[in-house]
């Protein structure tokens with residue numbers, strides 16, 4: 001019934017007031033998701049046990065398997081504290097009638113900021129040159145070997161023009177006078193009018209962009225969308241940015257391309273394996289700016305994401321439409 005208390009498993013850090021809001025109406029069990037990496041067996045056993053009578057799950061870092069869903073016969077809603085939902089088996093959720101919610105909108109601008117941070121940092125070699133200062137190697141004025149490349153006035157190629165892609169394109173066109181072109185499943189006439197953006201074929205975009213920025217969600221269609229063939233289309237002066245998901249780019253092909261000087265550099269917030277090993281060439285090459293998946297990692301935005309997940313959970317448990325459902 002509508003007034004009954006449900007059991008909610010929380011695998012994310014919520015603030016005290018958010019926890020209090022959940023506990024007011026429901027029974028809450030908090031599990032430490034970091035144990036999933038450090039002691040996976042214990043973590044899995046505990047999670048399976050708690051799932052056996054749970055109605056809702058607030059989560060982001062734990063990959064949801066069918067085995068976990070099988071352990072959760074009463075589960076009605078999963079509220080992911082993320083916009084991406086490649087961690088969830090959509091068909092299995094649909095088959096079981098489990099609602100999946102995500103957190104779009106509240107992280108769009110923050111994630112676009114990181115996209116631009118990577119564009120700027122890669123172009124001007126900010127990390128490499130900051131390290132040079134730190135290492136005591138700034139012994140004379142910086143000359144040609146350390147010069148970067150301009151961002152303003154250049155051509156920005158967006159692979160994917162959803163919410164985050166549009167927010168990056170807006171920064172580029174309106175803030176930096178960039179020419180924006182994009183490849184996307186559907187045309188975006190309003191953005192074309194607003195930003196003068198042009199929709200082009202992927203191959204044309206790769207061949208004619210100074211900055212190629214990946215913002216598509218990960219799916220079976222976009223896995224390794226950018227591989228050897230695509231990287232070879234890019235100019236040796238171009239920079240590749242990925243703030244979407246690591247597996248959208250064939251990482252081995254990217255490493256090879258960077259090592260051969262096939263492109264100028266890369267700015268990456270996401271990787272095929274996260275955390276990225278510090279022994280990966282991507283962590284070591286000076287022309288790569290690597291960040292530890294921080295697209296949405298600000299105090300303000302993570303709080304807003306947690307709040308959205310909480311609101312989605314409470315609405316779903318009340319039988320109301322959530323604010324953002326993936327599989328209504």
Ligand code: DGY
Pocket residue numbers: 060081082083084085107295296
């Ligand atoms: C998202 O919201 O999808 C971020 O990448 C965090 O997983």
